[in-house]
Amino acid sequence: MTVEYQKETAKNWFEDLRGQICDAFESIENDYRGSYCDREPGKFERKSWFREDNPEKGGGTMAVMKGRVFEKVGVNVSTVYGEFSPEFAAQIPGADKDPRFWASGVSLVAHMHNPRVPAVHMNTRHIVTTRGWFGGGADLNTAYPNDSDTGDFHGALKAACDKHGSDYYEKYKKWCDEYFYVPHRNRARGEGGIFYDQLGENWDDDFAFTQDVGRAFHDIYPALVRRHMNEEWTDSEREELLYYRGLYAEFNLVYDRGTSFGLKTGGNVEAILMSLPPEAKWK
């Protein structure tokens, strides 16, 4: 299988997964019967962007929905290519001698009206330099977490991991816990999940694992939303949600490597900051 075929196959999968997830989320909007259910169900709006004037070419499509369950959800697929700057190339596997790269991925952040419904982040990607690898993960972020949701979310990701490597779940759960830790608050951003990167052992296996992570997310997260979406909430619970989102914004703006790299190197600002909550508070 040529590298070109691999790239095309990965890109198509990310776009397929985006479509499946958007469908599942719109169907949740349609089935909702809780507060504000007199409002119109949300629909995704898609907007394409291109990096015409940039040394890194390519572009992507942002799909954004502001609904009655999903306060703001963005699902972004992008495929970019070009040459890394010398400083960045030095940090990227396989790019130190030849700075050319190709990268495609899907990333998703959902912020929910209901404080009892988990917010979530998911991303999977394929990167090709003189080497090629997959990375990604998913993590749950709930203002009022409960063991059953947390357990089911981790269980779904564990099942995907276990199909591909007996040490994957333990290793990638730990990586996630480390990545999404907020040192200045001395706490985790949320309930965790998995995070993996530079998985470049065997393309077929790694791609199959990345697909299974996407499928696991597609199966479990909508189920968790449906489990809680029709529950009532109080103003003070909503207030707690907004403070919790302050922590989320802090993490993304201070520590998230993708965000700070993107902002400081002229990435698509709208796509990068799609992850920020629609509303947040600080005490």
Place this chain on the structure above:
Amino acid sequence: MTVEYQKETAKNWFEDLRGQICDAFESIENDYRGSYCDREPGKFERKSWFREDNPEKGGGTMAVMKGRVFEKVGVNVSTVYGEFSPEFAAQIPGADKDPRFWASGVSLVAHMHNPRVPAVHMNTRHIVTTRGWFGGGADLNTAYPNDSDTGDFHGALKAACDKHGSDYYEKYKKWCDEYFYVPHRNRARGEGGIFYDQLGENWDDDFAFTQDVGRAFHDIYPALVRRHMNEEWTDSEREELLYYRGLYAEFNLVYDRGTSFGLKTGGNVEAILMSLPPEAKWK
């Protein structure tokens, strides 16, 4: 005049200025006659903190008020001392050979309920290593800026500058414009003001300038608040204010050197993040 006397004199001034500003702001709360004026006028609450277990000793006092004009204002005075870490010492004038330092300052951020009343940031500080210098500045941040407020604010700072150096205003206004620029949004954070650092020519002159900057702030900012505080505002203007505050939070968390240094080196988180808006939105 010994260095110890200089330190004590500067520290006392920062504490005096804090007191004068808090009085001026509480008096605004008392005189308010606009929306929500059935609420109790705000009062500052003071809270002291210490760095007992830290290689950098010292501490400070945060004064925070959540009122009916001032949605959230924090005035922080801190005096810390100890030894810079080797990485940090290398970047600080006079600390490369001897890492010991002493630093005292007052910093203030005010976020207002009324979208027509400017938010503001002010900070002045004195730092002593094997060298000693002053730094600081003030800048205005209004969701609906107008030329008259912007002109009067700059005019007050210019008058303070002009007393001490014919090139001060031009130089420090430019520095402020550069510092508070948000590259990823391709815009300034606000209407600017002045910013200066490493002013270590002559202690008496530099201290007198720093005092005049503080006095200029104390005279002009409360006057601008009083000019607009009783004006009405609409829900959509308030919404615009919240989006404008999103930009403010982005700047502070992504670019502000003090914030990222403080967060990543174990500073007092509550004092550092006092600058964040009480509420913000992102589109």
